[in-house]
Amino acid sequence: MISLLLLLFLAITAIAIVRSRDTLTAVMLTGLSSLISACLFLLLDAADVAFTEAAVGAGISTLLMLAALHAVAPVRPQPRRVAWPALIVVLLCGGLLAYGTLDLPPFGAAENPVHQHVGNHYLEQTEREIGVPNVVTAVLASYRGFDTLGEVVVVFTAGLAVLLLIGRPRRKDEERDAR
Amino acid sequence: MKSHLILSIVAKFLIPLVLLFAFYVQFHGDFGPGGGFQAGVIFAAAVILHLLVFGHAATEHFIPTAVLKIGAALGVLIYAGVGVASLLAGGRYLDYDVLADNAVAGQHLGILLVEAGVGITVAAVMILLAYSFQQRGHDA
Numbered sequence: 001m002i003s004l005l006l007l008l009f010l011a012i013t014a015i016a017i018v019r020s021r022d023t024l025t026a027v028m029l030t031g032l033s034s035l036i037s038a039c040l041f042l043l044l045d046a047a048d049v050a051f052t053e054a055a056v057g058a059g060i061s062t063l064l065m066l067a068a069l070h071a072v073a074p075v076r077p078q079p080r081r082v083a084w085p086a087l088i089v090v091l092l093c094g095g096l097l098a099y100g101t102l103d104l105p106p107f108g109a110a111e112n113p114v115h116q117h118v119g120n121h122y123l124e125q126t127e128r129e130i131g132v133p134n135v136v137t138a139v140l141a142s143y144r145g146f147d148t149l150g151e152v153v154v155v156f157t158a159g160l161a162v163l164l165l166i167g168r169p170r171r172k173d174e175e176r177d178a179r
Numbered sequence: 180m181k182s183h184l185i186l187s188i189v190a191k192f193l194i195p196l197v198l199l200f201a202f203y204v205q206f207h208g209d210f211g212p213g214g215g216f217q218a219g220v221i222f223a224a225a226v227i228l229h230l231l232v233f234g235h236a237a238t239e240h241f242i243p244t245a246v247l248k249i250g251a252a253l254g255v256l257i258y259a260g261v262g263v264a265s266l267l268a269g270g271r272y273l274d275y276d277v278l279a280d281n282a283v284a285g286q287h288l289g290i291l292l293v294e295a296g297v298g299i300t301v302a303a304v305m306i307l308l309a310y311s312f313q314q315r316g317h318d319a
Contacts, residue, residue: 048217050212051204051217055221060227064305064312067313068312071315130283130287131286132210132287133210134210134211134212136214138290142275142289149273156255158304159307159308166311
């Protein structure tokens with residue numbers, strides 16, 4: 001019941017983001033939608049994911065978006081108009097995705113493929129092999145250590161890219177171009 | 180930013196608590212929800228709050244950009260280094276079993292170090308991003 005209510009809120013927030021003409025409002029609403037998603041993840045018993053969503057989605061990315069808004073010139077609101085080709089593409093994609101969910105196995109069923117693979121090994125052997133109570137941490141840092149190393153390198157690379165793009169003071173000719 | 184008296188006082192209250200919570204999440208990740216990614220982001224959020232309230236000069240006085248650049252690389256280096264250490268100890272890459280006397284202790288040590296690497300890189304990169312955007316906003 002509460003999940004349905006949250007999903008409704010999520011949909012309302014998404015529509016409000018699309019319809020808002022003000023970038024600041026849109027950024028704040030994006031943070032709100034992340035917070036609602038975090039609540040939904042918590043209801044699905046995915047505490048670690050909810051935690052990440054709340055910290056990264058609602059917290060830091062909203063802050064960084066605000067900082068980015070602060071750095072760019074204010075965007076003048078465009079007159080509202082319907083872009084028909086974009087609408088058709090979006091409806092088509094959404095429809096196909098919804099059609100694809102019809103083939104998915106029932107939600108949470110024990111015989112689903114995802115529960116038949118290595119997941120059982122992780123759940124049963126973490127206590128013996130790793131010895132930490134939080135299986136998510138064991139999977140993330142040990143069983144799937146390569147993935148996490150890749151993720152850290154991605155974060156590092158993203159930081160490098162931002163520093164290369166805007167990390168240095170503007171040169172004189174750029175200042176002229178910006179005006 | 181001298182006029183925001185309430186903001187600066189509330190921020191002074193909150194920032195130490197948020198930093199403490201970041202360390203709790205970092206080191207309690209084995210037992211409860213959390214880990215390096217979340218802890219790094221929470222730590223960065225505290226520093227960015229300081230940045231927003233007290234300005235770039237005050238924050239950079241505590242955490243210089245040079246330290247952050249080193250930190251971002253150091254985290255990745257720690258993570259990859261744990262992998263090399265387990266190679267040198269006779270195991271496979273990122274196989275923590277061989278890092279200590281028994282497998283479980285090795286796993287604990289490996290996870291602790293790896294999560295520390297993740298936390299350092301994530302925190303440093305997030306703060307660097309905020310610094311960059313903030314600076315860009317000032318000279319634009």
